[in-house]
Amino acid sequence: MAVVTLSVNGATHEVDIEASTPLLYVLRNDLDLKGPRFGCGLAQCGACTVLIDGVATRSCVTPASAVRGAITTLEGLSQNGQLDPLQQAWIAEQVPQCGYCQNGQILTARALLNANPNPSDSEIRAGMEGVLCRCMSYFRIQAAIKRTVQQSTASFFNASPAEKTGAAS
Amino acid sequence: MSETRPGLTLPSEIADAVRSVNPATSRRGFLKASGALFISVWLGANPTERALAQTAAGSAGPYPIPDYLQLDTWIVIHPDNTATFHVGKTDGGQGTGTAYRQMMCDELDIAYDRATLVMGNTDITPDQGGSGGSDGIEVDGWPMRRTAAEARRVLLELASAALNTPVAELTINNGTIAVAGNPSRSVTYAELVGGRRFDVTLTGENINQIRGLAEVKPVQDLRVIGQSIPRYDIPAKVDGSLTWAVDVKLPGMVHARNVRPPVAGATLESVDESSVSGMPGFVAVVHRRNYLAVVFEREEQAINGARALRTEWTPPSEAPFPPSQDLFDYMRAQTPTSSSREVISGDPDAAFAAAAHVLEADYEVPFQGHTAIGPAHALADPSDGQMTIYSNDMKIYGLRLGVARFLDMQEDRVRAIYMDGPQVYGRTAADDVGFEAAFLAKELGRPVRVQWMRDEETAWDTKGPAYTFRMRGGLDAAGRPVAIEYEARALDYNHVGYNEPDTVLIAQLMGIRPAQPAQGGAALPSNQYGIAHQRMVGHVVSLPIIWETPLRCGNLRDPNGPQVTFAFEAFIDEMAAAANADPVEFRLSMIEDSAEDGQFRKARSLATMRAAAETYGWDSRPSPNPLMAAASGAIVSGRGIAYTFRSGTVVAIIADVEVNRETGRIFVKRLVCAHDCGLVINPTGMKYTVECGMLHGLSRALWEEVRFDNEKVTSVDWASHPTLRHSDTPESIEVVIVNGDPHPGRPDLPHYGAGEACHKPMIAAVANAFHDATGVRLRRVPFRPESVLDALRNQVS
Numbered sequence: 001m002a003v004v005t006l007s008v009n010g011a012t013h014e015v016d017i018e019a020s021t022p023l024l025y026v027l028r029n030d031l032d033l034k035g036p037r038f039g040c041g042l043a044q045c046g047a048c049t050v051l052i053d054g055v056a057t058r059s060c061v062t063p064a065s066a067v068r069g070a071i072t073t074l075e076g077l078s079q080n081g082q083l084d085p086l087q088q089a090w091i092a093e094q095v096p097q098c099g100y101c102q103n104g105q106i107l108t109a110r111a112l113l114n115a116n117p118n119p120s121d122s123e124i125r126a127g128m129e130g131v132l133c134r135c136m137s138y139f140r141i142q143a144a145i146k147r148t149v150q151q152s153t154a155s156f157f158n159a160s161p162a163e164k165t166g167a168a169s
Numbered sequence: 170m171s172e173t174r175p176g177l178t179l180p181s182e183i184a185d186a187v188r189s190v191n192p193a194t195s196r197r198g199f200l201k202a203s204g205a206l207f208i209s210v211w212l213g214a215n216p217t218e219r220a221l222a223q224t225a226a227g228s229a230g231p232y233p234i235p236d237y238l239q240l241d242t243w244i245v246i247h248p249d250n251t252a253t254f255h256v257g258k259t260d261g262g263q264g265t266g267t268a269y270r271q272m273m274c275d276e277l278d279i280a281y282d283r284a285t286l287v288m289g290n291t292d293i294t295p296d297q298g299g300s301g302g303s304d305g306i307e308v309d310g311w312p313m314r315r316t317a318a319e320a321r322r323v324l325l326e327l328a329s330a331a332l333n334t335p336v337a338e339l340t341i342n343n344g345t346i347a348v349a350g351n352p353s354r355s356v357t358y359a360e361l362v363g364g365r366r367f368d369v370t371l372t373g374e375n376i377n378q379i380r381g382l383a384e385v386k387p388v389q390d391l392r393v394i395g396q397s398i399p400r401y402d403i404p405a406k407v408d409g410s411l412t413w414a415v416d417v418k419l420p421g422m423v424h425a426r427n428v429r430p431p432v433a434g435a436t437l438e439s440v441d442e443s444s445v446s447g448m449p450g451f452v453a454v455v456h457r458r459n460y461l462a463v464v465f466e467r468e469e470q471a472i473n474g475a476r477a478l479r480t481e482w483t484p485p486s487e488a489p490f491p492p493s494q495d496l497f498d499y500m501r502a503q504t505p506t507s508s509s510r511e512v513i514s515g516d517p518d519a520a521f522a523a524a525a526h527v528l529e530a531d532y533e534v535p536f537q538g539h540t541a542i543g544p545a546h547a548l549a550d551p552s553d554g555q556m557t558i559y560s561n562d563m564k565i566y567g568l569r570l571g572v573a574r575f576l577d578m579q580e581d582r583v584r585a586i587y588m589d590g591p592q593v594y595g596r597t598a599a600d601d602v603g604f605e606a607a608f609l610a611k612e613l614g615r616p617v618r619v620q621w622m623r624d625e626e627t628a629w630d631t632k633g634p635a636y637t638f639r640m641r642g643g644l645d646a647a648g649r650p651v652a653i654e655y656e657a658r659a660l661d662y663n664h665v666g667y668n669e670p671d672t673v674l675i676a677q678l679m680g681i682r683p684a685q686p687a688q689g690g691a692a693l694p695s696n697q698y699g700i701a702h703q704r705m706v707g708h709v710v711s712l713p714i715i716w717e718t719p720l721r722c723g724n725l726r727d728p729n730g731p732q733v734t735f736a737f738e739a740f741i742d743e744m745a746a747a748a749n750a751d752p753v754e755f756r757l758s759m760i761e762d763s764a765e766d767g768q769f770r771k772a773r774s775l776a777t778m779r780a781a782a783e784t785y786g787w788d789s790r791p792s793p794n795p796l797m798a799a800a801s802g803a804i805v806s807g808r809g810i811a812y813t814f815r816s817g818t819v820v821a822i823i824a825d826v827e828v829n830r831e832t833g834r835i836f837v838k839r840l841v842c843a844h845d846c847g848l849v850i851n852p853t854g855m856k857y858t859v860e861c862g863m864l865h866g867l868s869r870a871l872w873e874e875v876r877f878d879n880e881k882v883t884s885v886d887w888a889s890h891p892t893l894r895h896s897d898t899p900e901s902i903e904v905v906i907v908n909g910d911p912h913p914g915r916p917d918l919p920h921y922g923a924g925e926a927c928h929k930p931m932i933a934a935v936a937n938a939f940h941d942a943t944g945v946r947l948r949r950v951p952f953r954p955e956s957v958l959d960a961l962r963n964q965v966s
Contacts, residue, residue: 018449018469021469022469025467025468025469028416028468029418029467029468032418033409034409034410034411034412034413034416035409037413037415037543038415038543038544038620039542039543039544039623040623040886040887041472041622041623042623042886042887044623044886044887044888045542045887047542047543073409074408074409075408075409075410077408077409078408083407083408087407087408090403090407091399091403091404091407094399094400094403094853094854094857095403095407096262096403096406096407097261097262097263097592097857097858097861098261098262098542098589098590098591098592098593099262099402099403099406099407099411099589100413100541100542100543100589100590100591100592101542101591102406102407103409106407121900124895125895125896125898126896128895129894129895129896131895132542132887132892132894133542134540134541134542134591134592134865134892135262135542135592135861135865136861136864136865136867136868136893137861138864138893138894138895138897138898139860139861139864139898139899139902140857140860140861141895142895142898
């Protein structure tokens with residue numbers, strides 16, 4: 001057993017676990033988080049996705065003891081009580097059917113937009129390719145990502161010159 | 170250990186749905202509530218909190234199913250003039266919960282946002298059977314509408330007495346009844362019955378027949394029905410706050426994983442418990458004949474233990490099945506276990522003899538699986554001699570009854586609580602795992618959570634039956650269809666039902682057998698084609714081993730429809746091409762030649778086909794597209810139509826495909842679906858469910874096949890069992906709502922189902938579009954790139 005320190009959604013946690021324990025089970029069963037879910041245990045489907053320093057990571061194959069960065073789960077995506085623009089778009093586009101995979105869809109989309117704020121349609125497809133949905137809500141997922149991109153582009157063009165250059169902050 | 174420990178983790182979606190449960194909702198509750206402390210717990214709790222509180226407080230039940238003849242079972246009016254509806258359904262993510270709430274709000278005359286809905290909790294909601302068959306709106310919506318209408322009638326009578334005014338002179342606005350023309354004289358629903366019971370008994374021989382004295386509203390008076398109200402369940406699925414069935418935790422809970430036979434039909438000879446008993450967190454190895462599970466304190470410990478457990482198995486004396494590449498030859502060589510009666514109209518033999526042109530084709534569809542994104546799971550709590558099962562099983566009442574019989578418990582000591590989970594499009598392994606969790610919980614006397622692993626889910630979940638088809642069609646000299654023959658073979662013997670205590674997987678592995686295996690069935694096509702001479706028949710065939718095998722059939726989304734409609738609608742397309750006719754006009758002409766039926770399927774089929782063609786911009790010409798024959802380059806494109814009905818819902822789909830002749834990849838670029846399901850409760854919700862239903866069909870067309878060698882399934886993960894992905898998603902999807910009823914404004918317009926009808930013709934639409942692009946027929950599902958390249962190389966049609 002080993003004491004592992006994790007930063008999750010802005011809080012620090014210490015857990016005493018076997019070093020090989022996948023992060024997924026620590027998040028779900030020790031920290032009581034519900035966003036990341038077991039889908040395959042093989043890093044093939046994306047249901048277990050979390051962000052580590054903003055990068056989409058499959059928690060089912062990541063040993064908790066190996067994590068050094070800041071972990072964000074679906075629960076931690078909102079800022080100051082405001083849902084992430086992607087989550088708002090997900091509701092506006094009424095994306096989920098069953099919704100079990102949507103944790104991985106939303107977080108992978110967030111990582112995609114972090115790296116490329118204005119992806120083309122084909123970049124969205126490529127960036128999301130590894131996240132599976134067995135209800136086949138893909139068309140709605142892509143619509144929600146496009147809506148987010150369009151709105152952020154629109155707000156950029158509507159922003160003041162200082163805001164556009166970052167001088168306002 | 171961690172600094173945060175799970176306590177009672179409660180389903181917030183139910184908490185959101187029911188802010189205050191009124192003790193007047195349940196006479197049984199009053200009888201049971203013996204102390205003030207208990208009542209205070211109960212008053213503030215949502216149904217699942219209440220269930221857990223009772224368990225924690227040492228309650229052993231009983232948990233009878235509420236009486237569906239009592240209006241109070243269905244509808245509760247709260248003191249704050251809001252309402253809660255209790256329905257015996259589940260919502261697998263198709264938005265039916267939102268639709269039920271709309272239907273009941275409309276009949277009760279209360280705003281949508283002043284009502285909540287509770288579903289699928291066997292000791293709180295009446296037994297409507299859970300879900301299945303896309304009949305929630307079509308069938309179960311009627312008792313919901315009628316009970317809400319009856320509640321409204323009773324409230325009007327109470328208001329009449331309270332206001333000393335005849336009912337005819339009263340008006341209702343959102344839960345307030347006023348004297349017409351004198352709004353100051355009014356009374357609210359809450360003032361009339363808030364916090365109290367209606368005490369009204371309904372009549373009806375079964376739950377679908379129940380009614381009071383009131384009639385439902387005519388369509389013209391409906392206001393909430395027909396609105397695209399956003400689904401209430403979506404925000405909590407998007408912000409991470411929803412508690413799913415996978416998330417429920419109970420004090421003392423342990424984790425189990427199954428260990429399956431490595432070969433279908435194998436016998437477990439020995440288990441070496443010492444191979445795992447020294448591992449951290451070990452609780453038990455549980456072993457009954459060929460059922461085997463390990464139980465550990467922590468989830469990852471159970472996963473490691475299941476992998477580490479040393480076992481010895483003896484394979485069966487004969488191969489349990491042929492390898493998947495030989496499956497269709499095997500099926501055609503078998504003597505059927507049963508055959509349907511031949512459905513014959515006219516004189517097909519004479520018609521074929523006289524036909525100017527006869528064509529024949531064979532079609533093949535492999536086993537396809539549910540393969541849920543989240544493997545099957547359940548949590549069972551055995552405390553105090555009762556059994557509570559937390560599950561996403563869509564037939565929650567069947568789960569309760571089946572488990573009671575399996576464990577030899579009184580029915581009212583067992584309850585099942587539906588919570589959200591991964592897709593439940595039919596008879597999934599959610600049934601099997603609920604029994605496993607309950608069995609292990611009873612054995613160990615502790616709450617046990619079981620989840621299947623990926624390989625287990627993909628290999629052992631129930632399959633949609635494999636099919637072979639032989640089709641024959643006759644055209645006269647003018648190219649008109651005069652005869653058709655359809656012969657199907659379904660590998661469907663021993664089709665398992667829902668939650669049967671003698672066919673669930675754990676029962677099979679324990680050696681339990683029903684008196685007779687289910688005969689299964691091979692379905693006939695649903696169409697409205699007036700071909701004068703027809704012969705149709707279906708045969709069922711069997712594999713060598715039918716028990717304790719991963720190749721077991723159960724209902725998968727529209728259980729036979731995608732297979733049957735692929736063969737039938739692809740062959741109709743072959744006949745149209747042989748007649749050098751436009752595929753839409755060819756079908757319209759056959760529908761014109763048919764007789765009308767009680768659901769106006771002829772008129773609605775014509776309207777639906779025309780709506781699809783018009784929306785698409787269909788120009789009349791035969792297939793294949795003559796321009797494509799001369800096309801250079803890798804990519805050719807084509808269009809295809811397929812049509813069917815399912816129950817009362819009529820659907821026509823047009824697919825635009827691009828085929829890469831070098832890679833074999835098919836890309837469906839555009840989909841148009843015309844959809845007539847009568848009165849639509851929530852248009853946007855329905856359209857999005859249809860979108861996803863079509864894409865699920867597309868996944869089955871392009872990718873899905875369960876493969877196996879001659880002893881085990883070899884499709885065990887997402888590499889060996891590919892599914893549709895983001896890159897396969899069409900660029901454009903249009904769903905057109907059609908009302909093709911000959912009396913479209915009639916006040917009793919029925920509401921039919923969605924979700925499965927649109928799934929049904931998808932494979933055929935893709936195959937027909939592929940032919941339009943290439944001139945080649947795809948007659949074996951799925952259309953993976955290697956199969957497409959084979960077809961392009963080998964077939965000149």
